[in-house]
Amino acid sequence: MRPPKSLRLDAARNKARILDAAEKVFAEEGLAASTDRVATLAGVGIGTVFRHFSTKELLLQAVLDRQVTALVAEANALVATSNDAGETFRLFLRRAFELATTKKIIVAVLEKTGNPATLDTSNRIELLRVLDALLKRAQGSGKIRQDINLDELVALMQGLLQSSKYIQSDKSAREHVLDIVLDGLRPTTVSP
Amino acid sequence: MRPPKSLRLDAARNKARILDAAEKVFAEEGLAASTDRVATLAGVGIGTVFRHFSTKELLLQAVLDRQVTALVAEANALVATSNDAGETFRLFLRRAFELATTKKIIVAVLEKTGNPATLDTSNRIELLRVLDALLKRAQGSGKIRQDINLDELVALMQGLLQSSKYIQSDKSAREHVLDIVLDGLRPTTVSP
Amino acid sequence: MRPPKSLRLDAARNKARILDAAEKVFAEEGLAASTDRVATLAGVGIGTVFRHFSTKELLLQAVLDRQVTALVAEANALVATSNDAGETFRLFLRRAFELATTKKIIVAVLEKTGNPATLDTSNRIELLRVLDALLKRAQGSGKIRQDINLDELVALMQGLLQSSKYIQSDKSAREHVLDIVLDGLRPTTVSP
Amino acid sequence: MRPPKSLRLDAARNKARILDAAEKVFAEEGLAASTDRVATLAGVGIGTVFRHFSTKELLLQAVLDRQVTALVAEANALVATSNDAGETFRLFLRRAFELATTKKIIVAVLEKTGNPATLDTSNRIELLRVLDALLKRAQGSGKIRQDINLDELVALMQGLLQSSKYIQSDKSAREHVLDIVLDGLRPTTVSP
DNA sequence: GATGAATGAGACTTCATTCAT
DNA sequence: AATGAATGAAGTCTCATTCAT
Structure with missing residues (x-):
């Protein structure tokens, strides 16, 4: 328990x-940005960057890791606080969407390999676990359509998060897009 | 005088x-893929690639251009065929989604600048025009919610198309995700 | 005597x-200019250029050759016309200097290897022969200083011809520079 | 805190x-020589060359810069030492000529654009300033002909310096050529 | 003979990574 | 530990030259 x-x-x-x-x-220059730039902005020598992260890839993962951790933490906080499963689920998506808008890196990293396999495994599993819990609970409470599974939700989120960058400057548009997807996630009103 | x-x-x-x-x-390796790889796969010398597309950028645009053209053509065909504005709109989205799954490049190119400015202008404008027409018609017929504009639709599509690559292998999941978004695009049933 | x-x-x-x-x-773009440019300006295909001159080097030599030939012809004409050996010598230098200003190529070719070895041999020998004759005659008539030999004259001319490009736009300056050198070539007024 | x-x-x-x-x-291969050759001769990797001079152009300028600086320094030293304006002027030309023979680059760089604009501006201006001062002083003392201005002198020097490379191996020939030009620069003895 | 598409070596330049200080 | 100079592989692009039509 010590560091x-x-x-x-x-x-x-x-x-x-x-x-x-x-x-x-x-976030600003994309994954192609050079490690030198990172070092310069951090105010350290390039050697120091590589001492801490022996590969650019690892640096990337570390950044992502931190963000995923934050996301998981938020999810847990939301779960602890709220008691409306549907609302919790929606709040989480909103939060993730915001995060994607601010720290574009998540999106950027996803760009890279085309799937989230790059995520630090344990971390990724944790995220999936939390996401699954949120989804199940919301579905259990009848606030989210039944016919969507975790994989589909993940894919949907990926797309959604990416879309945020095309309307970065327009907050209301962003919210609009999110609302549309959230509407799509509502239980399908089965007409008799 | 002809030969x-x-x-x-x-x-x-x-x-x-x-x-x-x-x-x-x-599509497979991302925009960072080397021009050499393209040449090799095409079975020509690197010089030949540059003879036809004097810049990597131009090659990219040409690829995209071809796909956008195809997309526009499909849209026009759909408009000519169908007479149900809502259905036409949905069909178009489905078609675009499929295309994104097959020829992943659209996604890849969008990755680059974060917005579709890279598109050959005339071509891009044409695509937007068609998309706008489809949207307006569908909204006019009451089949698509009124509160979404062209920019938002474009952003949503961008994200959506990207998401297709995370569930490439699972066709039904793909369709499911699309259906969810399409549901979100339905007119909001205002309950009293 | 037939072609x-x-x-x-x-x-x-x-x-x-x-x-x-x-x-x-x-002349305009220097020796680094591409052969393609030559073909385009000539209004022929690049293949045609290489059919006639199987190497860029050979094309260069041919151009130079033509100019040297012209220079030799002028020298011969001058010799035939004038009967003042000193004046003939000076006129020739002036003519060469003018040519260097107009058709910068002479200069350009010289740039390349740093010595005139590139010249088509027979042609070059002819030029040296004529130049030698002009010099000897002028020295014989006492109008040009005795203490300069052919090699030195050639070196001096090379440099001089090159200098023409630094004052291309100013004709009087050009003539001035030449006059100064010509003054330097006068017999040294030996004081007793 | 110093190490x-x-x-x-x-x-x-x-x-x-x-x-x-x-x-x-x-100097040996002309400006077209590859940067790789420079790296090899310097015994460093190609990357090191570009770390110090981020462009081939900048490398060229740096080389030139160093030589121009040396030339200016010599000029100043001469001015400080000698008190015979005519002699100082001649010594400077001799010195420049020698330098051109040894470090041929000056010539080579001039080749490039056809004018000395490539020179690091401040440096070039300084050189022109010194040269102008030398010329004016020498003319003032009556040792150099009045009818030559700075531009013409520069052009003349360019040519002269270039000529050195055609007679590199023969020192006496080189001196001869220089003497001829210097003779041409003497005040014109106006005979009545 | 003419054409111009194809070729590939080679040039400049960037950047992740290593290593001496 | 930190630094930043050095390295060289790899990428984009140019161009002399070849060759099928």
């Missing part, structure tokens, strides 16, 4: 700075 | 081969 | 056109 | 080596 290795304080600070810088740089 | 067209045949065949190869390579 | 092989008339015309184009293109 | 300068030493040495190599390579 694994306890980096020297400045080392830890550097690592955090690098992550912050990477998040920003990759 | 001097014969050489062009080979050249045209090569050009087409290159486009096909580019479509495939960029 | 060696009698090219078909249009072939001969093409060859001349190519030479003209090459002269112009290389 | 962090040590690495720079190696870097500086490399930079100098690269400049030296570039000077040599461009």
